[in-house]
Amino acid sequence: MSKNVEQNTPLLKVENLKMYFPLTKGFMNKQYGVLKAVDDVSFEIQKGKTLGIVGESGCGKTTTGRCILRIYEATGGKIYFNGEDILKMSEKQFSEYRRDIQMIFQDPYGSLDPRQTIFSIIKEVYVEDGKTHKEKEIKEKVEALLITVELSPELGYRYPHEMSGGQRQRLGIARSLACNPALIVCDEPVSSLDVSIQAQIINLFKNLQKQRQLTYIFIAHDLAVVRIIADVIVVMYLGRVVEMMDANELYIHPMHPYTKSLLSAIPVVDYNTERQRKRTILQGEVPSLIHAPSGCLFHTRCPYATEQCSKIAPELKDVGGGHYVACFNIVQD
Amino acid sequence: MSKIIKNVENTEGLLEVNNLKVSFFTYFGEVKAVDDVSYYVNKKEVVAIVGESGCGKSVSQMSIMQLIQSPPGKIIGGKVLFEGNDLLKYDSSSQEIRAVRGAKISMIFQEPMTSLNPVFTVGDQLMDVIRTHMKVKKNKAWEIGVKSLAAVGMDDPEERMRYYPFEMSGGMRQRVLIAIAVACRSKLIIADEPTTALDVTTQAQVMELLLDIVKEYRASLIIVTHNLGLVSRYAERIYVMYAGKILESGTTKDLLTAPKHPYTIGLLKSVPRLEAAKDIDLVPIEGRPPNLINLPETCLFLPRCPYASDKCRKEKHPALREVGENKHFVACYLDIGENQV
Numbered sequence: 001m002s003k004n005v006e007q008n009t010p011l012l013k014v015e016n017l018k019m020y021f022p023l024t025k026g027f028m029n030k031q032y033g034v035l036k037a038v039d040d041v042s043f044e045i046q047k048g049k050t051l052g053i054v055g056e057s058g059c060g061k062t063t064t065g066r067c068i069l070r071i072y073e074a075t076g077g078k079i080y081f082n083g084e085d086i087l088k089m090s091e092k093q094f095s096e097y098r099r100d101i102q103m104i105f106q107d108p109y110g111s112l113d114p115r116q117t118i119f120s121i122i123k124e125v126y127v128e129d130g131k132t133h134k135e136k137e138i139k140e141k142v143e144a145l146l147i148t149v150e151l152s153p154e155l156g157y158r159y160p161h162e163m164s165g166g167q168r169q170r171l172g173i174a175r176s177l178a179c180n181p182a183l184i185v186c187d188e189p190v191s192s193l194d195v196s197i198q199a200q201i202i203n204l205f206k207n208l209q210k211q212r213q214l215t216y217i218f219i220a221h222d223l224a225v226v227r228i229i230a231d232v233i234v235v236m237y238l239g240r241v242v243e244m245m246d247a248n249e250l251y252i253h254p255m256h257p258y259t260k261s262l263l264s265a266i267p268v269v270d271y272n273t274e275r276q277r278k279r280t281i282l283q284g285e286v287p288s289l290i291h292a293p294s295g296c297l298f299h300t301r302c303p304y305a306t307e308q309c310s311k312i313a314p315e316l317k318d319v320g321g322g323h324y325v326a327c328f329n330i331v332q333d
Numbered sequence: 334m335s336k337i338i339k340n341v342e343n344t345e346g347l348l349e350v351n352n353l354k355v356s357f358f359t360y361f362g363e364v365k366a367v368d369d370v371s372y373y374v375n376k377k378e379v380v381a382i383v384g385e386s387g388c389g390k391s392v393s394q395m396s397i398m399q400l401i402q403s404p405p406g407k408i409i410g411g412k413v414l415f416e417g418n419d420l421l422k423y424d425s426s427s428q429e430i431r432a433v434r435g436a437k438i439s440m441i442f443q444e445p446m447t448s449l450n451p452v453f454t455v456g457d458q459l460m461d462v463i464r465t466h467m468k469v470k471k472n473k474a475w476e477i478g479v480k481s482l483a484a485v486g487m488d489d490p491e492e493r494m495r496y497y498p499f500e501m502s503g504g505m506r507q508r509v510l511i512a513i514a515v516a517c518r519s520k521l522i523i524a525d526e527p528t529t530a531l532d533v534t535t536q537a538q539v540m541e542l543l544l545d546i547v548k549e550y551r552a553s554l555i556i557v558t559h560n561l562g563l564v565s566r567y568a569e570r571i572y573v574m575y576a577g578k579i580l581e582s583g584t585t586k587d588l589l590t591a592p593k594h595p596y597t598i599g600l601l602k603s604v605p606r607l608e609a610a611k612d613i614d615l616v617p618i619e620g621r622p623p624n625l626i627n628l629p630e631t632c633l634f635l636p637r638c639p640y641a642s643d644k645c646r647k648e649k650h651p652a653l654r655e656v657g658e659n660k661h662f663v664a665c666y667l668d669i670g671e672n673q674v
Contacts, residue, residue: 032414056533195559196385196562196617198605199605202605214350223533223607251611263607265534265537266533267560267562267563269565270608275565283538326659
């Protein structure tokens with residue numbers, strides 16, 4: 001599928017993606033509203049790059065990832081993969097693309113079949129691909145994959161419960177690599193791991209990207225993790241993109257008040273920096289999407305909110321250098 | 334250890350744990366979850382116990398109040414001196430220990446979802462603690478309950494008393510747990526991963542609140558966590574645990590700016606940092622934590638240690654020794670300086 005890709009076409013381009021869930025009640029499931037889990041999200045990624053999506057729970061980051069794989073059928077918008085709109089395709093047409101887009105899940109415990117050995121979990125991919133493979137060939141391939149993710153091939157005869165969290169996450173990566181994907185959607189792949197193991201997995205992700213020209217969508221709530229792996233970062237709040245920028249810009253020039261408060265809320269490890277800096281802590285909690293605020297969704301908690309903010313929703317505007325912000329009162333400091 | 338023991342006479346001391354050993358006897362053998370751990374907490378002090386999962390940080394805290402399930406768990410030895418009394422000499426279901434639990438020492442658990450009872454209202458659970466320890470009438474307990482909910486920044490506390498846990502968000506539930514913990518004005522609050530399940534902005538709110546309350550009530554706080562950022566922000570002293578042992582201890586400043594143990598150094602190098610330049614690569618600690626059954630006699634960190642020397646391979650696990658000033662202790666034979674960080 002990657003034959004006729006021009007240099008400048010992004011591998012993935014998401015335009016005005018919308019995912020609305022109906023809100024129903026009662027015995028007859030009468031619909032009384034919609035929950036806008038993802039509303040008007042647009043971004044693009046070039047081949048070999050990583051796009052990070054960050055935000056707090058319920059911000060729609062996972063839903064966005066799932067729409068890209070068509071696990072959820074999006075309500076509206078377009079998703080171009082190699083220039084073709086995958087949302088318009090029939091299920092059959094899309095099945096060809098399924099191998100090119102893979103997903104790695106957050107929970108390495110829940111996403112592996114406990115009754116299958118490691119070997120057969122990965123083998124499944126080759127059995128299901130419609131081509132005939134010799135048993136020996138499959139074995140070689142699986143072993144090579146295990147080595148790629150730095151697992152010993154002897155582990156192939158073990159079961160998932162015999163492995164540690166880090167090993168299981170490596171296995172999840174191996175499985176997603178089995179059909180040579182172009183794009184991997186990684187949904188919180190390191191958040192359940194310990195610090196020392198987390199660093200190993202992050203480095204593995206980076207190395208694999210270099211070797212195989214992989215493109216990642218990296219979904220996480222940990223800004224520090226996303227920043228270290230991503231090239232471009234999308235910050236989401238209640239289903240909308242509030243800021244999109246180069247990963248280097250994130251810590252140096254955050255512009256949206258929400259991004260700023262996120263950065264401020266995370267305690268940094270460096271002792272001197274942490275004890276000297278001033279923090280602004282947001283009041284209140286993330287509002288429910290069922291009763292979403294009017295205008296800018298963030299205005300209820302925003303320290304800079306004006307009257308305008310509660311009436312009109314700001315659009316994502318380019319402020320130069322590939323930095324997009326959705327805010328009326330951009331404060332530069 | 335002699336330096337630590339001295340603190341008993343010190344009027345500043347509140348809690349002192351000496352040579353605590355806790356094991357779990359499983360089908361596969363004895364799991365030494367906490368092995369010869371000593372630490373102390375002074376009055377009005379905020380201390381952090383840092384380590385990765387399975388290092389024994391939670392077990393070491395649960396043992397203080399004898400909350401270890403037995404069998405399979407057992408406190409094999411050691412002393413837990415709280416205000417001069419050894420808590421371990423009491424039976425785990427005795428009157429004495431029950432008078433301490435929740436009243437003098439209280440614990441905030443990691444999962445606000447599972448540590449509240451789903452079939453009782455928040456008020457019931459709050460009043461339960463108050464009535465058990467303060468011996469007050471129901472209406473008085475209600476008043477105290479409302480006050481402590483107000484103290485944790487809950488708006489409309491009267492109404493919230495009638496809420497069930499499922500009607501509240503994660504952040505609110507964690508506030509309720511804090512309210513329960515501080516309702517009886519405990520002298521020591523142990524917060525076991527207090528904010529791990531919360532979102533970043535809520536996490537900041539809850540931590541600030543907890544610290545304010547601890548300060549106001551002149552209590553001491555032990556934060557058990559794996560989050561080094563949290564420690565850097567709030568703790569005064571740190572104990573680093575690994576495989577059931579303390580590997581390094583000292584002031585937060587010393588440990589984070591001039592760590593001496595290879596494990597602490599490794600941890601600090603493997604955390605992704607927001608504040609550092611982006612292109613710095615993470616340096617992970619190779620390998621993984623040891624299985625706590627049949628631990629070797631040698632240094633527990635040896636298999637993962639990049640600095641290991643011949644001495645480390647021959648000798649037993651090193652005892653904590655003092656390096657520098659400010660009670661900086663490290664369990665390592667080597668002298669690894671700042672230049673390695």
